[in-house]
Amino acid sequence: MAHLVPNGVNVKPETPPRLWPGDIYQSLKKVDVRQVAYVPDAGHTQLIINCQTDADMTAVSLTTEEEGVALLAGAWLGGQRGVLLMQSSGVGNCINMLSVPLHCRMPLLMIVTMRGEWGEFNPWQLPMGQNTERVLRDMGVYIQRADHAEEVGSVTYAAAQLAFSSNCAVAVLLSQRLLGFKDWSK
Incomplete structure (x- = not known):
């Protein structure tokens, strides 16, 4: 039986809690992130709840x-640090807007849950999921990738330090393995 959490995502109670969203949250707190922009995403559910509360x-x-x-460009101009949370499919929506932080030398920290990788069930997620890293690199974004839960906090902290100390765009790509396998065959 599933229940609804505050952002409207169904979660099975028997699913063990992920600890790495808390590691990301603590890293964001350490670097004084005040603004959190997000498109609702099941992979970011716990992190979003932490930030909302x-x-x-x-x-x-x-x-x-x-x-x-x-x-987040406005937040930076107003003296606050921020982060953008999204899925890899959303990266394609940002391509034109990435020119703003890149040409204005503003920091942009993005945390991207990957789709179209390990165990993907949705063929619509494959094109952007397979090309997210290349597209971001081609746009001048520095990439940090976390494939294992125990490295997520340190990768996020290092990426935030890079973004905010160098005024550059940095994306942390969270492997689909971190999110778990979605078996829709049952």
Whole structure:
């Protein structure tokens, strides 16, 4: 039996909790992230809830990912650090907007849950999932990848340090293996 969590995602109670979303949250706190832009995503559920319930963070639900690039540019101009949470399929929506932080030398920290990789069931996720890293690199974004739960916190912290100290765009790609296998055959 599933239940509904605050952002409307169904979660099975018998699913063991993931610890790495808490590691990301703690890394964001360490670098004083105050603005969290996100498109609702099951892979980011716990992280989104953590940010929504933190009085020092403003979590903003977006209708499309590129809005987050503009929101975080405004946050930076206003003196606050932010992060954009999205799925790999949303990276394609951001391509034109990535010119803003790149040409204005503003930091942009993105945390991307990958789709179209290990155990993907949805063929619509394959094209962007297989090309996310290349597309971001071609746009001048620095890539950090986390494939194992125990490295997620340190990879996120290092990526945030790079973005905010160098005023550059950095994406942390969270492997689909971290999210778990979705078996829709049953």
